[in-house]
Amino acid sequence: MPDGLEKGPPSCGLSAEDIEAGFGDLHKPLNSIKAIAAAEHCIYCYDAPCVQACPTSIDIPTFIHQIRTGNTDGAARTILSENIMGGTCARACPTEVLCEQACVRNHGEEDPVEIGLLQRFATDHLMAAGGAHPFERGADSGKTIAVVGAGPAGLACAHRLSMLGHSVKVYEAKAKPGGLNEYGLAAYKMVDDFAQKEVEFLLEIGGIEILYNRPIGPDLALSDLLKSHDAVFVGVGLGGTNKLGLDKEDLNGVEDAIDFIERLRQADDKSTVAVGNDVVVIGGGNTAIDAAVQSKKLGAENVTLVYRRGEDAMSATPYEVELARKNGVNVRLWAKPQSIKGDTHVKSMKFERTRMMNGKLAGTGDSFKVPADMVLKAIGQQLSLDALSGVEIAGGKIAAAADFSTSMKGVFAGGDCIRSGEDLTVQAVEDGKQAAHAIDTYLKGDANG
Amino acid sequence: MADLGCTIAGIESINPFWLASAPPTDKYYNVVRAFEAGWGGVVWKTLGEDPPVVNVSSRYGVHHDTGRGVIGINNIELISDRPLEVNLKEIEQCRKEWPDRVIIGSMMAPIDEQAWKELAIKIANSGVHGIELNLGCPHGMCERGMGSAIGQVPEMVEQTTRWVREAVDIPVFTKLTPNITNILWPAEAAKQGGAHAVSLINTVNSIVSVDLDAMAPNPVVGGKGTHGGYCGSAVKPIALNMVAEIARAQETQGIDISAIGGIETWKDAAEFIALGANALQVCTAAMLYGFRIVDDMIDGLSAFMDQKGYKSMEDFRGMAVKNTVDWNELNMNFDTKAFINPDKCIECGRCHIACEDTSHQAIEFAVAEDGKRSFTVINEECVGCNLCAHVCPVPDCIEMQPVEDDKPYVTWPEHPLNPMKAAAE
Numbered sequence: 100m101p102d103g104l105e106k107g108p109p110s111c112g113l114s115a116e117d118i119e120a121g122f123g124d125l126h127k128p129l130n131s132i133k134a135i136a137a138a139e140h141c142i143y144c145y146d147a148p149c150v151q152a153c154p155t156s157i158d159i160p161t162f163i164h165q166i167r168t169g170n171t172d173g174a175a176r177t178i179l180s181e182n183i184m185g186g187t188c189a190r191a192c193p194t195e196v197l198c199e200q201a202c203v204r205n206h207g208e209e210d211p212v213e214i215g216l217l218q219r220f221a222t223d224h225l226m227a228a229g230g231a232h233p234f235e236r237g238a239d240s241g242k243t244i245a246v247v248g249a250g251p252a253g254l255a256c257a258h259r260l261s262m263l264g265h266s267v268k269v270y271e272a273k274a275k276p277g278g279l280n281e282y283g284l285a286a287y288k289m290v291d292d293f294a295q296k297e298v299e300f301l302l303e304i305g306g307i308e309i310l311y312n313r314p315i316g317p318d319l320a321l322s323d324l325l326k327s328h329d330a331v332f333v334g335v336g337l338g339g340t341n342k343l344g345l346d347k348e349d350l351n352g353v354e355d356a357i358d359f360i361e362r363l364r365q366a367d368d369k370s371t372v373a374v375g376n377d378v379v380v381i382g383g384g385n386t387a388i389d390a391a392v393q394s395k396k397l398g399a400e401n402v403t404l405v406y407r408r409g410e411d412a413m414s415a416t417p418y419e420v421e422l423a424r425k426n427g428v429n430v431r432l433w434a435k436p437q438s439i440k441g442d443t444h445v446k447s448m449k450f451e452r453t454r455m456m457n458g459k460l461a462g463t464g465d466s467f468k469v470p471a472d473m474v475l476k477a478i479g480q481q482l483s484l485d486a487l488s489g490v491e492i493a494g495g496k497i498a499a500a501a502d503f504s505t506s507m508k509g510v511f512a513g514g515d516c517i518r519s520g521e522d523l524t525v526q527a528v529e530d531g532k533q534a535a536h537a538i539d540t541y542l543k544g545d546a547n548g
Numbered sequence: 549m550a551d552l553g554c555t556i557a558g559i560e561s562i563n564p565f566w567l568a569s570a571p572p573t574d575k576y577y578n579v580v581r582a583f584e585a586g587w588g589g590v591v592w593k594t595l596g597e598d599p600p601v602v603n604v605s606s607r608y609g610v611h612h613d614t615g616r617g618v619i620g621i622n623n624i625e626l627i628s629d630r631p632l633e634v635n636l637k638e639i640e641q642c643r644k645e646w647p648d649r650v651i652i653g654s655m656m657a658p659i660d661e662q663a664w665k666e667l668a669i670k671i672a673n674s675g676v677h678g679i680e681l682n683l684g685c686p687h688g689m690c691e692r693g694m695g696s697a698i699g700q701v702p703e704m705v706e707q708t709t710r711w712v713r714e715a716v717d718i719p720v721f722t723k724l725t726p727n728i729t730n731i732l733w734p735a736e737a738a739k740q741g742g743a744h745a746v747s748l749i750n751t752v753n754s755i756v757s758v759d760l761d762a763m764a765p766n767p768v769v770g771g772k773g774t775h776g777g778y779c780g781s782a783v784k785p786i787a788l789n790m791v792a793e794i795a796r797a798q799e800t801q802g803i804d805i806s807a808i809g810g811i812e813t814w815k816d817a818a819e820f821i822a823l824g825a826n827a828l829q830v831c832t833a834a835m836l837y838g839f840r841i842v843d844d845m846i847d848g849l850s851a852f853m854d855q856k857g858y859k860s861m862e863d864f865r866g867m868a869v870k871n872t873v874d875w876n877e878l879n880m881n882f883d884t885k886a887f888i889n890p891d892k893c894i895e896c897g898r899c900h901i902a903c904e905d906t907s908h909q910a911i912e913f914a915v916a917e918d919g920k921r922s923f924t925v926i927n928e929e930c931v932g933c934n935l936c937a938h939v940c941p942v943p944d945c946i947e948m949q950p951v952e953d954d955k956p957y958v959t960w961p962e963h964p965l966n967p968m969k970a971a972a973e
């Protein structure tokens with residue numbers, strides 16, 4: 100907990116129960132009646148645009164048809180066969196810019212099919228039934244692959260490698276698996292410890308061993324892993340964060356939004372999580388929105404999200420921006436951080452107004468002050484290079500070819516640490532899955548050659 | 549507002565909507581509620597000789613679509629399971645209280661002249677407007693030599709109709725079973741026997757579904773099931789055809805028709821009337837939604853008639869009969885093509901895959917560089933089968949447009965490619 104933020108009863112007067120309730124499911128799961136009604140809305144398109152819009156290419160019309168026929172576990176298998184983290188994706192995907200955006204129902208000025216909620220309905224059903232794991236491990240290939248990072252990319256890769264008959268050792272820096280599923284996604288998207296439940300489910304396939312608190316770095320480098328394994332997959336995500344580059348950035352009360360979110364996600368009792376009364380969040384992405392909304396839900400009185408450009412330029416989707424506004428977040432556009440005020444603890448922040456000049460963002464010279472006892476920085480994450488000696492980096496990410504291979508022979512990479520699609524869970528899962536196939540091909544070629 | 553009054557078998561009714569002989573017309577209580585709701589008449593639940601039948605428990609099965617919509621139901625119930633005297637007293641009471649509504653007494657008996665005549669007389673004495681012979685029940689009663697066991701033998705249809713005609717001097721309706729090769733045979737037999745009207749259809753013999761846990765047909769009665777009578781929306785097309793056959797055949801022309809089978813809406817009703825029905829009977833729709841559905845049947849039918857300028861049912865009754873012909877009378881030169889309205893198309897691809905996999909490969913699917921999907925009919929390949937227009941989820945998106953040409957009306961018997969024609973020449 101950062102110094103100087105006492106966890107007293109917040110001045111807004113939320114009780115512990117109110118706070119806990121505020122962190123319930125963002126979208127209420129469908130019951131079976133609603134699921135059928137939602138499924139009936141699907142046209143069962145041919146060569147469906149929604150499938151193309153899903154980074155993992157889930158066969159959406161087929162799984163929705165399966166829900167319709169009462170074959171709900173079959174629907175879940177259809178989903179999981181393309182996306183083993185279909186449960187998390189159903190909760191966390193910005194469907195409004197992915198599958199649901201492509202749904203043909205939008206053309207008719209109708210609402211799109213609720214693909215995400217239907218996906219959750221099916222995967223929850225299968226996981227609740229608790230039967231045997233739906234996928235089998237392939238015949239043992241005798242090969243062992245090291246996976247670095249137990250986030251969505253690493254675990255999806257591990258699962259697919261196991262299906263292909265390989266053994267997997269996962270090296271994870273932290274004490275728990277799941278990556279940002281466990282530490283980063285908004286709490287109201289991942290209620291009831293879902294990240295851990297999903298990892299347990301995923302590991303049921305067998306053949307995957309996770310070593311916790313085992314960061315790859317100077318003591319145990321990629322080159323070491325290559326000696327003891329047949330191939331390596333790197334799915335380390337983006338461990339570092341960007342700095343504002345202002346004086347007093349290390350004042351008490353100023354922190355990275357993802358650290359705040361991690362604290363929140365790891366707290367058993369949300370009402371014990373310290374939050375300011377005047378929170379300023381800086382940034383225009385997912386992380387900024389999540390930090391702002393969750394501050395509000397913890398009881399912060401004033402939450403101001405400041406972004407240096409217009410709303411169109413925000414990487415958060417319009418739905419998310421709306422979600423922030425609905426939760427009482429004051430969204431201020433066209434302003435950039437100028438200075439941080441305070442002695443030991445932050446007291447306020449000054450922002451300079453901005454505008455576009457000759458196609459470039461420029462300060463107007465005009466500024467304003469926002470009182471702040473907590474400042475959350477969400478201005479982007481960056482690759483942490485600790486683990487990556489020997490691997491070529493380009494444009495701040497690991498340079499990876501179309502088959503996910505890196506400059507180091509036998510080392511593959513995927514997820515946020517490479518430039519594939521958007522930095523999203525679903526993209527990380529796809530990268531991991533495809534990289535597993537690429538590794539399989541590589542190992543077969545290796546055996547022949 | 550259009551006049552919905554109608555006459556069938558000489559009986560006048562304030563509207564054409566009657567409840568068919570079935571649970572909705574089982575007793576005084578239901579019938580009074582039906583009349584209060586606005587139904588023009590009822591055919592009382594079929595009466596038999598005492599002692600009354602005994603029913604089993606678990607009686608109906610259902611055919612659902614995936615959204616729990618009811619496509620049809622089937623039943624394994626028998627005829628009225630209440631004493632004859634009780635039924636007759638209640639009929640008398642209803643007649644007294646509701647003088648402007650029609651009550652028809654439905655009956656069945658074993659194939660024995662005295663049995664039919666005695667029962668018919670007793671029912672007529674209760675004051676009913678007419679008698680309907682139930683020759684259609686396809687389950688249970690037929691195993692006792694009644695219902696469809698009689699209805700499937702034209703000679704017995706004629707015989708029983710004649711017995712009842714001889715016994716009473718009120719109108720006689722013969723209710724036909726669809727479980728027969730050619731509906732014209734029993735219809736003609738009924739006419740021969742002197743029926744004033746035929747009522748059709750009774751239920752279709754069926755196993756509606758199988759309980760895959762009990763491994764028995766539904767409805768399951770303690771581990772076993774039996775075939776039952778299927779009715780509701782699903783049977784409407786069967787009933788429409790049978791009504792049309794009777795309306796247009798020389799042998800049966802002129803007999804009044806009380807149309808039954810899957811009537812749920814005013815539109816269904818209008819279709820039966822267009823094919824020659826004098827009045828209508830409804831069972832399943834009432835069982836699914838209650839008597840109140842008659843409101844829209846009445847309102848919708850009169851609105852339709854007003855819109856078309858029909859002052860009474862007679863103005864359009866049977867209008868579709870002359871256009872219902874044998875296949876051999878169709879114009880072989882008529883040609884129609886699918887036309888996709890790109891402004892309405894939502895790019896779902898259903899038309900394409902239906903035509904591509906199962907029809908004539910006449911809808912081209914292309915994806916433009918910007919990802920826009922387009923579906924285009926290849927005129928030369930389109931045979932005008934209508935499949936795409938039927939599967940398209942958007943109403944009026946695919947229109948079937950007749951090809952304008954000056955080709956003459958040519959039937960198959962006249963067609964140059966008909967080998968029989970060549971042989972005849």
Ligand SMILES: Cc1cc2nc3c(=O)[nH]c(=O)nc-3n(C[C@H](O)[C@H](O)[C@H](O)COP(=O)(O)OP(=O)(O)OC[C@H]3O[C@@H](n4cnc5c(N)ncnc54)[C@H](O)[C@@H]3O)c2cc1C
Pocket residue numbers: 191192193247248249250251252253270271272273276277278279280283284285288313314315316334335336337338357360385386389485486513514515516521522523524525527
């Ligand atoms: C606050 C926040 C909210 C988000 N919300 C959403 C959302 O709602 N929807 C969505 O689709 N996406 C969201 N994202 C993005 C999404 O979480 C990521 O795209 C996704 O988790 C990337 O998966 P990954 O496996 O590549 O990396 P990560 O999830 O970051 O996992 C990397 C793993 O590697 C481990 N690791 C790192 N370095 C080492 C090392 N040296 N040695 C061993 N292990 C190491 C880490 O501990 C971690 O377990 C959000 C991201 C953030 C930060």
Ligand SMILES: Cc1cc2nc3c(=O)[nH]c(=O)nc-3n(C[C@H](O)[C@H](O)[C@H](O)COP(=O)(O)O)c2cc1C
Pocket residue numbers: 568569570571593594622623625626627628654682684685723749750751777778779780781783808809810811829830831832833
């Ligand atoms: C439960 C049930 C019981 C029926 N009992 C009789 C009956 O006793 N006598 C009869 O003539 N028809 C009986 N029928 C048939 C109906 O009168 C009617 O002919 C048939 O259901 C088709 O009409 P619908 O599609 O409107 O239901 C019964 C139908 C049902 C569903």
Ligand code: SF4
Pocket residue numbers: 152153154155156157159182185188189192194197198199214215218525
């Ligand atoms: S994984 Fe995400 S994008 Fe893909 S179908 Fe599911 S909810 Fe949509």
Ligand code: SF4
Pocket residue numbers: 140141142143144147148149150159160163201202203204212214896
């Ligand atoms: S685009 Fe929409 S309607 Fe079509 S298959 Fe996908 S979810 Fe169903």
Ligand code: SF4
Pocket residue numbers: 888892893894895896897898899900923936939940941942945946
């Ligand atoms: S079925 Fe209809 S909506 Fe779908 S692609 Fe064809 S024309 Fe368009």
